[in-house]
Amino acid sequence: MYHIDIMTLFPDTVGDVLSESILGRAQERDILRIETHQIRDYTLNKQKQVDDYPYGGGRGAVLQADPLYQCWDHICKQYDKRPHTIYLSPCGRTFTQSDAKRLAWEQDHLILVCGHYEGIDQRFIDECVDEEISLGDFVLTGGEIAAMAVADAVCRLVPGVLSDAECFENESHWDGLLEYPQYSRPEVWHGRTVPQELLTGNHAKVERWRRKQSLLRTRERRPDLYEKLDLSSKSDQKLLSELERELSRLPLPRLVECRPAKEDDLASMEVILAQAKALLAPIGQWNDNYPAREDFEADMALKTCYVLTCCGEVSGFFTLSPQPEESYSAITDGKWSSNEPYAVIHRCAVAEKWRGSGLADRMAAEWERLALTWGLEWLRVDTHKKNKAMQGFIRRNGFRYRGNVLVEVPPPYDPRRAAYEKRLRHPAPDVKKTS
Ligand SMILES: C[S@@+](CC[C@H](N)C(=O)[O-])C[C@H]1O[C@@H](n2cnc3c(N)ncnc32)[C@H](O)[C@@H]1O
Numbered sequence: 001m002y003h004i005d006i007m008t009l010f011p012d013t014v015g016d017v018l019s020e021s022i023l024g025r026a027q028e029r030d031i032l033r034i035e036t037h038q039i040r041d042y043t044l045n046k047q048k049q050v051d052d053y054p055y056g057g058g059r060g061a062v063l064q065a066d067p068l069y070q071c072w073d074h075i076c077k078q079y080d081k082r083p084h085t086i087y088l089s090p091c092g093r094t095f096t097q098s099d100a101k102r103l104a105w106e107q108d109h110l111i112l113v114c115g116h117y118e119g120i121d122q123r124f125i126d127e128c129v130d131e132e133i134s135l136g137d138f139v140l141t142g143g144e145i146a147a148m149a150v151a152d153a154v155c156r157l158v159p160g161v162l163s164d165a166e167c168f169e170n171e172s173h174w175d176g177l178l179e180y181p182q183y184s185r186p187e188v189w190h191g192r193t194v195p196q197e198l199l200t201g202n203h204a205k206v207e208r209w210r211r212k213q214s215l216l217r218t219r220e221r222r223p224d225l226y227e228k229l230d231l232s233s234k235s236d237q238k239l240l241s242e243l244e245r246e247l248s249r250l251p252l253p254r255l256v257e258c259r260p261a262k263e264d265d266l267a268s269m270e271v272i273l274a275q276a277k278a279l280l281a282p283i284g285q286w287n288d289n290y291p292a293r294e295d296f297e298a299d300m301a302l303k304t305c306y307v308l309t310c311c312g313e314v315s316g317f318f319t320l321s322p323q324p325e326e327s328y329s330a331i332t333d334g335k336w337s338s339n340e341p342y343a344v345i346h347r348c349a350v351a352e353k354w355r356g357s358g359l360a361d362r363m364a365a366e367w368e369r370l371a372l373t374w375g376l377e378w379l380r381v382d383t384h385k386k387n388k389a390m391q392g393f394i395r396r397n398g399f400r401y402r403g404n405v406l407v408e409v410p411p412p413y414d415p416r417r418a419a420y421e422k423r424l425r426h427p428a429p430d431v432k433k434t435s
Helices: 009-018 021-026 064-075 097-106 122-128 144-154 203-221 234-247 265-284 292-303 326-330 359-373 388-396
Strands: 002-008 033-036 084-094 111-114 131-134 255-262 304-309 313-321 342-351 378-384 400-406 416-423
Touching: 002 009, 002 144, 009 033, 009 144, 021 033, 021 144, 033 064, 033 144, 064 111, 064 122, 084 144, 097 111, 097 144, 111 144, 111 234, 131 144, 203 234, 265 292, 265 304, 265 313, 265 342, 292 304, 292 313, 292 342, 304 359, 313 359, 326 378, 326 400, 342 359, 359 378, 359 388, 378 388, 388 400, 388 416
Parallel strands: 002 033, 002 111, 084 111, 084 131, 342 378
Antiparallel strands: 255 304, 304 313, 313 342, 378 416, 400 416
16 A cells, blocks of 8 residues: 655645545555644644744744654654655755656655745754655745645556556656647537547557647647657657648638639649649659640630639649549449539649648539539549549548549550549438328
8 A cells, every 4th residue: 555644734625635536536445545644733832833933034934843843753653664755845856757656656655744834944854854846936835735736646656546557658748748639529519620530440540640749749838858759760750750741831821712714824833733743753643744734725615624822822723524524434343323413523733832731622622612503413533543642632521432444644654543432412302292
């Protein structure tokens, strides 16, 4: 059993707090025993006075050494071994989680001494105290809150107090990191959603997201802790470069518009096209000659080419056509869900500087809006089998994989494409006829 004795002028307050909830139940199960001691009970004067003026003058009073000593000695005499004695003081070393671990695992009995007034007589500290602990760089009226904090932090690490070591091993300060943000039901509250990664049910993805958030939080809020971390592992390095990329992204401006593309837009569209081609070059999806200015001009003539503008600047483009795509009729390894008319997405890209800003999601919302305006309830799109980024993006936006289609590309390019579809809204159910 782990013992804590607390010397205080307010034993009832301290006792009440520490016998609630988890610590209360651990005491009922004899894993812990926390006892409070009224320092006044150990004074020899009738008034039960425990303080006096400070030598040398000055304001306030000082807790006298002898009542403190008598109380401490009374506790010590009940045990064979002198308990580790801590004076809670703003002059002590600041308490940390490693102190909590050390005290929980290297000691089995603590005496916590709560000061009051201007503090306590130094001679008691010199004779009886093993260490001084501060709760932080501020001054409290008395040591009680500090003693309760230390007792609580130590006791929850005593084996058996919490159901599982996992309860504290993933928490802030355990391994020098701050904890990731936590969410509980409902999934949407006041319009705020739970991060998508936590809803996947994929344990590895959840763990990865949590580690990344912990790193980010620690870096932003506690650079002092962050600089002590060992982040040399391959997986941390990968997370850090992802974070760098994400943090360098621009936030999406309020003024984003979608409109049919005009000839004047072609120069800006070609810049975005060159950026997209550079990105897709390793998988060979778009090549030197495709798509080209002529493809955009043809789309414009058909009024199927659109641009997205951020504060008036062309920042993305796409083609959305209400005409069925011939190659989609020969789908393999699967099938389309419906033969109903659909809109098909071709040639879409966002400018490099807006990648990751949410502009692509905005573009996906525009596909839906336009298709619905045309009375079409299905969207179809295809992308290169190796274009994982595009596939992830369309899946996130509600598209489902349906099979493979073959597109016309010059050799040696791979003509196979992954085909996806999305149903935009479920038609209203048939109204039952009543006779
Ligand atoms: C008003 S304080 C005395 C402060 C003292 N005169 C000083 O300036 O260092 C009274 C008591 O509160 C407790 N206390 C105050 N601030 C504390 C802190 N940051 N951490 C732990 N205990 C504290 C100590 O037990 C102290 O004896």
